[in-house]
Amino acid sequence: MTTTEAAFGEAVNFTMLASSVELSAEFLKPGGSYTVSIPVTNDTDRPITVNLLEIRKSGTYDGSLVTVTPTTSSVPLAAGGSITIEFTVKLPEDATIAKTASKTLTLTFDFEGVSDYSGQ
Numbered sequence: 182m183t184t185t186e187a188a189f190g191e192a193v194n195f196t197m198l199a200s201s202v203e204l205s206a207e208f209l210k211p212g213g214s215y216t217v218s219i220p221v222t223n224d225t226d227r228p229i230t231v232n233l234l235e236i237r238k239s240g241t242y243d244g245s246l247v248t249v250t251p252t253t254s255s256v257p258l259a260a261g262g263s264i265t266i267e268f269t270v271k272l273p274e275d276a277t278i279a280k281t282a283s284k285t286l287t288l289t290f291d292f293e294g295v296s297d298y299s300g301q
Contacts, residue, residue: 200290204285206280216267221264232294247271252269
């Protein structure tokens with residue numbers, strides 16, 4: 182997490198550490214849907230809103246063929262609270278063994294936290 186300072190009453194935005202998961206494409210079934218869960222903890226003393234900024238795909242499997250859908254792109258999180266943000270990962274129907282064998286897909290999730298200090 183990057184710390185950001187602001188004057189009293191201003192909203193504070195900060196970038197959270199990226200979360201990554203590496204999937205072995207050869208264990209994913211063609212046309213299958215999978216759930217990836219990312220735990221998020223607010224260790225500040227203020228409520229925040231967690232916003233999804235970007236989902237990056239990398240690795241040896243063609244990430245452009247994979248669909249990644251978040252269950253939400255913005256969620257409130259109480260001070261000291263924890264949540265799990267889920268994503269559905271879907272492989273194409275034509276993801277044959279030849280296309281997936283020994284391939285990996287890394288998904289990196291970038292988030293930001295926003296806290297409104299007004300009235301605190």
